[in-house]
Amino acid sequence: MTVVAILGAPGSGKSTLAWSLARHLSMRLVCLDEIRQDRGRRWGYSTARADRIFDESGAEALHRYDSKFELFVLEEVLEHLSQGVIDCSGGLVLQHTDEYRTRLNQALARIDSVVIATAANDKRDAVVDALVRRLRNRTDDPHVEEWTNRGGRNLLSRLEDAGALITHGDTHRVVMADGADTDSLAGSLGERILRRHASCSTKGGESA
Numbered sequence: 624m625t626v627v628a629i630l631g632a633p634g635s636g637k638s639t640l641a642w643s644l645a646r647h648l649s650m651r652l653v654c655l656d657e658i659r660q661d662r663g664r665r666w667g668y669s670t671a672r673a674d675r676i677f678d679e680s681g682a683e684a685l686h687r688y689d690s691k692f693e694l695f696v697l698e699e700v701l702e703h704l705s706q707g708v709i710d711c712s713g714g715l716v717l718q719h720t721d722e723y724r725t726r727l728n729q730a731l732a733r734i735d736s737v738v739i740a741t742a743a744n745d746k747r748d749a750v751v752d753a754l755v756r757r758l759r760n761r762t763d764d765p766h767v768e769e770w771t772n773r774g775g776r777n778l779l780s781r782l783e784d785a786g787a788l789i790t791h792g793d794t795h796r797v798v799m800a801d802g803a804d805t806d807s808l809a810g811s812l813g814e815r816i817l818r819r820h821a822s823c824s825t826k827g828g829e830s831a
Contacts, residue, residue: 625648625650625706625735625736625816625817625820626701626704626705626706626707626708626709626733626734626735626736627644627648627650627707627708627709627734627735627736627737627738627816628697628708628709628711628731628734628736628737628738629641629644629708629709629710629711629738629740630711630715630716630737630738630739630740630786630789631713631739631740631741631742631786631799632713632741632742632779632782632783632786633713634713634742635713635740635741635742635799636740636742636799636803636805637710637711637713637740637799638654638710639805640738640740640797640799640805640808640809640812641654641708641709641710642710643805643806643808643809643810644708644738644809644812644813645707645708646809647809647810647812647813648708648813648816648817650706650707650708651704651706651707651708652707652708652710653700653704653707653708653709653710654710655693655696655697655700655709655710655711655712655715656710656712656713658696659692659693659696659712662695662696662699663692663695663696666692666695668692672688673685673688673689676688682777682778683777683778683781686714686717686778687719689714690714690715690717690718690719690723691718691719691723693711693712693714693715694715694718694723694726694727694730696712697709697711697712697715697727697730698726698730701730701733701734709734713782714782715727716782716785716786716789717781717782717785731789731791732791734791735793735816735820736791736793736794736795736816736819736820737789737791737793737794737795738794738795738796738797738812739786739787739789739794739795739796739797740797740799741783741786741796741797741798741799742798742799743798743799743800743801793816793819795812795815795816797812
């Protein structure tokens with residue numbers, strides 16, 4: 624069985640790549656953003672509080688509040704998923720305490736392959752726009768200028784830096800440029816992942 628996680632900032636092309644990869648691997652696709660808010664309520668997530676945090680303290684404070692719930696959802700999904708592609712929430716890679724960073728590393732260690740999607744320079748504006756929608760997907764959304772002026776650009780840089788520091792036994796880093804053939808990219812990526820998994824399975828059988 625193989626579990627693959629796709630990480631990357633919103634707007635990087637992460638979700639499109641995850642969908643194509645799941646199709647090539649004939650695996651179930653799990654999108655954490657689709658279940659995050661609903662399941663997050665179990666652990667005390669509040670949209671009203673998230674709104675208030677952004678209004679009072681800006682984008683980075685909102686991410687500090689949101690990111691731990693993204694981690695909780697990933698941990699829960701991994702308890703029940705034995706095979707599939709996980710489209711991780713865009714803010715997952717940046718955790719703000721030693722405890723949550725440790726828990727993120729432990730969660731990633733349970734995953735067979737990790738793909739980190741990074742937006743090419745020609746997609747920066749699209750990434751910023753997607754971050755606005757992602758972090759403020761509620762009524763009365765701010766304009767891009769409001770979000771970026773309240774720490775959004777700095778948050779994007781921190782998300783990219785955190786992604787660059789992710790270490791995993793089978794990590795694939797992909798730069799997603801505008802006009803890229805995502806389907807072909809997913810096909811070649813899927814082949815590499817399956818070869819790696821087959822090789823590890825063979826070595827495991829030999830050592831046994």
